[in-house]
Amino acid sequence: QIFTCTKTLGEYHILDAPGVPIDAAGTYDLAGMQVEIVDPISDYAGLMETLFDFDAIRSLFNNGFRMRFDAMHAVTGPYAHEILENRLGAAAGSVVNGTPSPDFGGGHPDPNPIWAKDLMAAMHGPDAPDFGAASDGDGDRNMIVGRDCYVSPSDSLAVLADLAHLAPGYAGGLAGVARSMPTSCAVDRVASAKGIACFETPTGWKFFGNLLDAGQVTLCGEESAGTGSSHVREKDGLWAVLLWLNILAQTGKSVASLMADHWARYGRNYYSRHDY
Structure with a gap:
């Protein structure tokens, strides 16, 4: 028309x-x-408060929990400052590279261990923060890191699918999960154990959108670090970080402990993406 x-x-x-x-x-x-x-920052923060237990996450920070969020001079910086530091009480300076820049501060805003090498270096050693994360240029992808523990995007999706019920917005469970074809089968194991549907799609978020619109999945993700849910019908980097924080607050465990528990229960899918 x-x-x-x-x-x-x-x-x-x-x-x-x-x-x-x-x-x-x-x-x-x-x-x-x-x-x-x-x-948009206020609107987005308000939506996140309906999905996650901000009081529990706030208590986590009040008890000395430390994190480092690298916004990579991209769009999530102002959102992260407002939510993580202002509303949740993370220490000032927890958000780094938080001012958006037209050239991303001269860097490349891809949240992976190569381009976010400063974050990877900061997360190593006994004095490292408890939790680290990064997001990309338009804020839809994420990288998750614990102290001396990198979490692959495929494993992150599986952990979120397993423990999403710990967040208020997903307390009723998931309708189903979906992953892109290149993503590891780790989330398949979780879906099988929980008795929920698991869909494998071609690469491209539009395929997830069809499943989300049909109410067949609640959570979806891809090996390129995109993770999202039915809250926006898109991948959402900061949302994934907040879901991780909610899980850490409810379990009281470290990222490394959560990963060890996950592998002990479901087995481990070894997976790596190489970009040429």
Whole structure:
């Protein structure tokens, strides 16, 4: 219908009007058209509070739990500052590289051990933070690291599927899970044990979207570090970090202990992605 409409257009007009200040919430009128500027950080933080036990995570930080979140000079920086430091009480400085930059601070905002090598180095040794994470340029992918413990994206998906019920938003269990074809079968083992459906899809989030729309899955992920759920019908890097924090708060265990427990119960799928 849109294409058909384009074939009938003979001209278009541009409104010469003062610019709308997009950095401040408010409602503006442009030639009779109402333009509303919203605060996406506040809206997103409010949604996260409905899914996760912020009080439990806040207690975790109050008891000395330390984390490092590398926003990689990308879009999640302001969100992480507001949620992790302001609302949850993580120590100031827990969010690093939190100011978005057009050239990502001269780096490459891909959350993997190669491009987030500063985070990997910081997570090594007895004085390292308890938990580390990074997100990518548009904020939809994530990397999870514990002290001396890197969590592969495939294993992260499996752990989240196993323990998502510890977060209020998923306390009723999962309708099903899905993974991309290149992702390891670790989450398949979890789904089998829980008696829920597990779908293998071609690469591409649109295939997950179909399953989410149909209510057949609640959680999905891919080997490239994208993880998401039915809360936005997309992958969501900071959401995955908060779900990990909720699980750590409820179990009282370290990342390494959680991984050891997981492998002891389900077996271990060895998997690595290599980019050429």
